[in-house]
Amino acid sequence: MEDVVIETTYLQFVKEFPRRIIRAAAFVFLFLLIIACKGGNEEQLPVDFVWDRVACEECKMALSDRHYSAQVIDPNGRAYYFDDIGCAILWLKRKPWKDKARTWVNDVKTSEWIEAEKANWIYGDPQTPMGYGFAATFSPVENALDYETVQKWMVIGKTLVNENLVKHLGGSSKQPSVGEQPVFSTGEKTE
Template sequence: MLDRPVHRLWQLAPLVLLLTACSGDPGTGPVEVKWDRDVCTRCNMVLSDRQHAAQVRYTRQDGRRSEVTKFDDFGCAVLWLDQQPWKDEPGVEFWVTDYRDGHWIDARSARYVTGRHTPMQYGLGAQVDASADSMGFADARQHVYRIEQQYNVHGGNLDHRVVPTPSN
């Protein structure tokens, strides 16, 4: 016969499992960012700028739960996502912060304005509403590629500055 306290623990096990399953990640939407601690998935810089961050949520290959990646700049998220084979899957969520108030908004329906000082210098700020000088997601994506091509902000354009060392 089971000792009474141990028997009660076994009776509570289903309740603990149920509560554990109900807590945590809801499986959709952006997650909380640990500012000044989380790092960008693409460039490994710390996420500090609350007005220009991005997140991508996708279903892992095992299909059991979603994964969230975080980015310090909309441009990093665009370039990273475009390299993923599942980028166009219907369950992929793309979130950016509104540059005016830091709230998370859907990146594909957001409007983008240029001239912003952003962590990786792609220069785009997201907002919910359209304005005379704003562009949609497709144009913002093209803007990121133009900036990347022109300036290659991740340093690839600096290869010519590397001084070869003399060989012995």
């Protein structure tokens, strides 16, 4: 009698096996379809992340300072994280989709995310993680820079880190104007 019950159970299992496989495959397919169709970050908004667990795309330093960090959101909604706006600018200039990206920065006063293009930029802040010296705020600031100027200054090397390096090497502390290439001098006379 036991043999009949075991054999019947086994036959039912074998009979239902293809149906179970089809159900499992359908479930996996639906799950993958839901994930693929799930709305991404089409609006290119800043993305939450775990501080001290995410590294800067450019310099690989952990993002710890909630006053100077930046995010670049690509056209597909993917976020890239940076500890300093200078790192973001240097990294982004090498990307073919740079003009379609949206850049967010922490407000130096409130730590809130603000769009880099809408921020008022302060130059000369020695506390920035990489020493570039640019800080963003939504608050009105006297002699504020716009984001386009910050980008240009980064590209030509008009940053606090370069200013301090030139001073350290005994060269001229004259900074280039926008559009002018920086000249670094070691203090040696050349003929």
